[in-house]
Amino acid sequence: MSEAAFHALAEPHRRRILRMLRDEPRSVNEIAGQFDISQQAVSQHLKVLNNAGLVAVSRQGQRRLYVVRPEGLGVLRDFLAEFWPARLERLKLAVEQDRSAEEDHDG
Amino acid sequence: MTAEPVTASIHIDAPPERVYEYFTRPEALVRWMGEYAVLEPEPGGQFTVDILGTPVRGRYLELDPPHGLLIAWGYAGAGRLPPGASIVEVRLTADGTGTRVDLEHRDLPPAQQPGHTAGWTHYLARLAGAAAETTEAAAPDPGMPQVQRLTHTVGNA
Numbered sequence: 658m659s660e661a662a663f664h665a666l667a668e669p670h671r672r673r674i675l676r677m678l679r680d681e682p683r684s685v686n687e688i689a690g691q692f693d694i695s696q697q698a699v700s701q702h703l704k705v706l707n708n709a710g711l712v713a714v715s716r717q718g719q720r721r722l723y724v725v726r727p728e729g730l731g732v733l734r735d736f737l738a739e740f741w742p743a744r745l746e747r748l749k750l751a752v753e754q755d756r757s758a759e760e761d762h763d764g
Numbered sequence: 765m766t767a768e769p770v771t772a773s774i775h776i777d778a779p780p781e782r783v784y785e786y787f788t789r790p791e792a793l794v795r796w797m798g799e800y801a802v803l804e805p806e807p808g809g810q811f812t813v814d815i816l817g818t819p820v821r822g823r824y825l826e827l828d829p830p831h832g833l834l835i836a837w838g839y840a841g842a843g844r845l846p847p848g849a850s851i852v853e854v855r856l857t858a859d860g861t862g863t864r865v866d867l868e869h870r871d872l873p874p875a876q877q878p879g880h881t882a883g884w885t886h887y888l889a890r891l892a893g894a895a896a897e898t899t900e901a902a903a904p905d906p907g908m909p910q911v912q913r914l915t916h917t918v919g920n921a
Binding site for chain 2 (some may be wrong): 741746
């Protein structure tokens with residue numbers, strides 16, 4: 658998953674928007690109707706999601722509907738390519754912390 | 765046809781015997797991966813760990829303590845990578861007083877399959893949210909209501 662996608666998903670409103678769009682394509686108005694924030698703010702969030710490649714606009718007649726862009730979620734491989742190095746860092750921390758704690762205990 | 769394997773390596777200041785336990789003992793595994801684990805470290809034994817609501821499901825395929833292990837790795841409810849569909853190989857090599865860990869995750873599907881996005885949207889959003897909150901000790905997962913919901917359209921279809 659790209660840096661931009663990760664950043665886009667780090668915001669709770671944007672995660673909620675993505676979940677809504679996952680169920681069905683929606684217009685800005687429909688999305689804004691589900692939130693307490695302004696339509697302008699929703700548009701801004703959609704722009705971030707769009708720039709990150711997570712959503713796309715689909716035109717149906719006069720309507721502009723936002724849809725989830727599956728390939729924008731990054732291939733699974735991209736996700737794991739970030740996941741494993743981060744996990745091994747935590748493994749190192751855990752093992753070395755546990756070890757020093759034990760050594761303190763032993764005196 | 766599969767995607768290129770994902771590889772990652774790290775040096776840990778502890779002997780392989782000790783590092784190995786962090787792949788086989790649930791209380792040690794959850795120190796670095798997930799909040800909940802059920803592990804049966806024997807060939808064919810289950811490898812179950814929930815990582816921030818992401819249900820990793822698989823099996824131990826081979827165990828060679830303390831040199832390494834082979835784990836079949838997948839995700840419950842994820843059409844793209846179902847339980848046990850890919851392989852995680854861990855090699856532990858003594859390196860001075862420490863251990864070099866080499867991990868390879870292979871047999872990954874080549875690309876996103878349209879129609880199988882729902883589970884991943886949920887998982888990735890959760891993981892991204894957790895990463896944004898804090899790098900250490902993320903909050904425990906309250907449950908997986910979203911994943912439950914995913915199945916409703918299937919049942920009604």
